[in-house]
Amino acid sequence: MKKKWFKGIFPLVILVIGIGGMSAIKASGEEDEDKKPVDTRPTVKTETAIAEDYQVRITSYGEVKPLESTMISAQVSGEVLTWHPNFVPGGLVLRGDTLFTIEADTYEAALLQAEADLSLARANLIEEQARAEVAEREAKGSKVSDLYLRKPQILSAQASMKSAQARIKIAQRDLDNCEIKAPYDALVVKRDLGVGQYVNQGSQVGELYNIESAEVLFPIAGFDREFLPNDITQQVATISTKGYNAITREGKVTRDLGIIDKSTRMSQLVVRIEDPYSLKSSLPPLKFGHYVEVDFAGKTLNQVYRLPQELVNNRIIWLLDAEQQMQPQRVEILREEGAYFLISEGLQNQDTLVTTLPEYPQKGMKVKIAKPKEDLVVQKSL
Template sequence: MKWMKFALPIGVLIVGYVGMKGIEASASDSVITEEVDTRPTVTIEALAPEDVRVQLTSYGEITPLETTNLAAQVSGEVQQWNPKFVSGGLVRRGETLFEIEADAYEAALLMAEANLASAEAQLIQEQAQADVAAREAKTMPNARVTDLYLRKPQVMSAKAALKSAQAQLKIAKRDFENCKVKAPYDALVVSRGISTGDYVTQGTPVAVINNIEYAEVTFPVAGFDRVFLADNTIGSEIAIEVDDIQGATVKGTIHRDTGVIDNNTRMSYFVARIEDPYAINSSKPIIKFGSYSTIAFEGKTLSDVYRVPQELITNRLLWTLDDEDRLTSQKVTVVREENGDFLIQGDFNANKVVMSLPEYPQNGMPVKVIETTTDLVTASAN
């Protein structure tokens, strides 16, 4: 009976082991082996080449076309001045700004007119006497006929006196007209330094005015943008957005290139002009001198370039797929960066450009293409 004590536990173990193996064997027969797809997923897009007109931007301060230190051209007492001839006033071309007492200059004009009339009369008289002498000379021997007898010196002197009188009259007229000091152009009065009763002398500055027929903006163009300037940049139209005018854009024209590259910044400078900045001849927004502005204008047209997001380009490489949906990196040329995109050129598979890369892409890596966001969501759910 002692052997039964040892045989029974051993038999139970043997039976249990055999049963377990039987269960494993029957279970392995029912298992269906499924292959797991471990390829990383990507999305692709087909790109088409396009012609892109480069948009250039810059900045600059609005300044007057010219500033004049206005001075009186004759001396005298200020009799009156235009009510608009004050700081901030706007005056038209040819409008009288102030007047100087003109009595003395009017008298000088009358005297010059009288002298001219006298010189004309003297010339008429001398020419008449010369005509008489010429007729008499026809009956006289040639030896007795001289220039003095023919009164040629007297006629020449009378002609010179007439020219002198004409010049004096011209000066007298100018001085009389200059008693009224007029605006040389449509102007903004910056400052005025005279009042009624003040005595001004010729050449003394009396006011500062700015030309408002045109304004100018000097703006820089960086060296990397110069290659994108169009051939017809000078004379082309630009859009100017003024900081002081919310939401308003005015038109201007690129007038000239200053012809100098800054030694420190390596920038070149252009000058644009804006017509009628203070809107005295139109209803457009007023642009004040000293305002800061942002400038936009068109450059060259880039032909057959592809637009891709910047994050797709690393070390000037673009990832595409080959015919077997394997990753391939291809060298491209970045022509320009614009609005967060790269404009590129190169020989690559434009029909299968990878838009979302695996974490560690490698050449030849097989990937699974998901065409749309909907497909990606469906695949994730499965």
């Protein structure tokens, strides 16, 4: 009895299961039809191009050198008595400091002798003038010769007096030169004398570098020359060293050497730094021999675009049109500055620049724009 009941209901169960499966398949198909199509467009980031005036920066490198150097010589002969404690290599001396002294007895005696000769010459002149007055009175208007009136004797006495005055000047100069003084604030580079040493007139005994001013001679490449300001003199420049303890000082461009090197095709400019050893300030000293970077303002370029170099490939950039399609655009590179190109032609204000390219960008490729966290513009930072 049970078997007959089971055999009768089994086909009905199979039918219900089949109907349920078909309904599930149909519902699944309808759900697939209701799903939206997948957006396969690549996502890119964009920026708005804005042209602005941009001031070029000229950068070059050079070595710090003294404005002038002087070989110190003994101007009189004699024995060295003393020398300044800073008159040693590496020492700093100030303008007017006595570098060393020479025994002065001989030159003091020469000055006294010259003064005595001047007194004698003055006395002789007074005597001749008195004799001339007597002779003129005796003549009483008579026609007499110049010799009778002692005019030649007076001229001779006057000449002797001038000669004595000249000897006094020479003797005084020699005496003054027994003390050799620093002609400017200086760094002592070399000293070749000692106490008790006899030096001859004109012998070189030391070398000084002027530390009141220093200069840096630096080259300007041909591609930089056209961006130099019209008036280069007195242009403020920043002079800096590299490294952990970097030094930054300010100077002024003073002149162009006026020559283009035949081998390098570069011109040479000179920047001057006042008080490089900081005797009159608390700034860090900029020593001679430092290799420094020189940076100063060049010309101002009107209405240019400043783009990162990675966005420009073979002078091609990618723009986004109104239909959000990528379009290649050739541009004219006016100048390279660091990691940027200055673009003069090929871009228009408000062009939409693609800054993150798909792996294989193509003309007319449709893309979608990523939502920016903040609005960005391509422009020069003034």
